[in-house]
Amino acid sequence: MTSDAHDDQRSERADSVFSLAELIPTNRLLYYPCSGLDTRFPLEQFADSIDSFWFADVRYVKDLRKPIEDFVIHCPSGYALEARTKLNVHPARRDPSIALRCQLRHRESRRQIEVLYLASDAVGVFHALEEADKKLSIFFYRRDGFCEGGSNLWWLHPTPALDGAPAFLERVLGIIEPGGRIVSDGSNALEEFVVKQPNESSGKNKLVGFDCKQWRLHPDGPIDPQCDRTMLWSVGLVP
Numbered sequence: 001m002t003s004d005a006h007d008d009q010r011s012e013r014a015d016s017v018f019s020l021a022e023l024i025p026t027n028r029l030l031y032y033p034c035s036g037l038d039t040r041f042p043l044e045q046f047a048d049s050i051d052s053f054w055f056a057d058v059r060y061v062k063d064l065r066k067p068i069e070d071f072v073i074h075c076p077s078g079y080a081l082e083a084r085t086k087l088n089v090h091p092a093r094r095d096p097s098i099a100l101r102c103q104l105r106h107r108e109s110r111r112q113i114e115v116l117y118l119a120s121d122a123v124g125v126f127h128a129l130e131e132a133d134k135k136l137s138i139f140f141y142r143r144d145g146f147c148e149g150g151s152n153l154w155w156l157h158p159t160p161a162l163d164g165a166p167a168f169l170e171r172v173l174g175i176i177e178p179g180g181r182i183v184s185d186g187s188n189a190l191e192e193f194v195v196k197q198p199n200e201s202s203g204k205n206k207l208v209g210f211d212c213k214q215w216r217l218h219p220d221g222p223i224d225p226q227c228d229r230t231m232l233w234s235v236g237l238v239p
């Protein structure tokens with residue numbers, strides 16, 4: 001860790017309480033709800049086009065109660081950690097809610113990015129973004145489910161599940177900036193987001209674009225060689 005990072009930890013405002021609204025950046029934001037430990041790929045893939053990354057997961061509550069140095073932070077290639085600060089965040093649906101804010105800087109270009117790990121209910125974070133009218137450049141969501149261990153939050157489905165589990169697709173589309181993107185592997189999603197098994201007779205396993213209300217979604221293609229179901233989608237308006 002650099003001496004800057006140590007200085008930042010000394011100046012940590014452990015007793016201050018921030019509102020989520022105060023933490024919302026003005027620049028290009030990627031939001032990944034229920035992110036767990038899946039932070040490496042989005043950081044590597046989008047470090048040069050996104051300024052702030054928000055990862056929200058209730059599991060970080062346990063992780064962030066430990067000493068700040070124990071939380072493993074992935075630095076994308078070319079970037080170095082400059083500072084990390086633990087923050088108390090309010091209001092939150094689950095108590096306590098903590099965030100770890102990290103500043104990373106590219107060694108050559110000096111470009112700075114921010115990474116926020118939010119130990120919070122991801123729905124509460126989503127509400128805060130909606131209330132602040134913050135538009136997302138990327139909504140990233142994958143490898144979740146509805147059985148044990150899964151969130152049962154249907155982020156990319158328009159209608160609630162039979163068990164009453166909430167669905168958010170139209171609200172997600174509503175906070176994506178024009179020309180913004182969704183990354184999805186089809187989990188907890190509308191059928192159209194799911195990469196099908198190859199159809200042996202036609203050889204077709206490709207996704208096709210579709211409209212949802214006023215939004216037009218177009219599949220740009222797979223983006224993660226380690227996970228061929230992870231697709232990038234462009235979001236625009238139906239002409």
Ligand SMILES: C[S@@+](CC[C@H](N)C(=O)[O-])C[C@H]1O[C@@H](n2cnc3c(N)ncnc32)[C@H](O)[C@@H]1O
Binds near residue numbers: 037121142143150
């Ligand atoms: C199946 S794991 C997927 C984690 C990650 N997307 C990945 O690819 O490894 C589901 C995650 O959702 C988190 N989770 C469940 N309910 C949540 C909620 N309401 N808010 C935030 N995170 C939640 C769990 O803690 C867990 O880490």
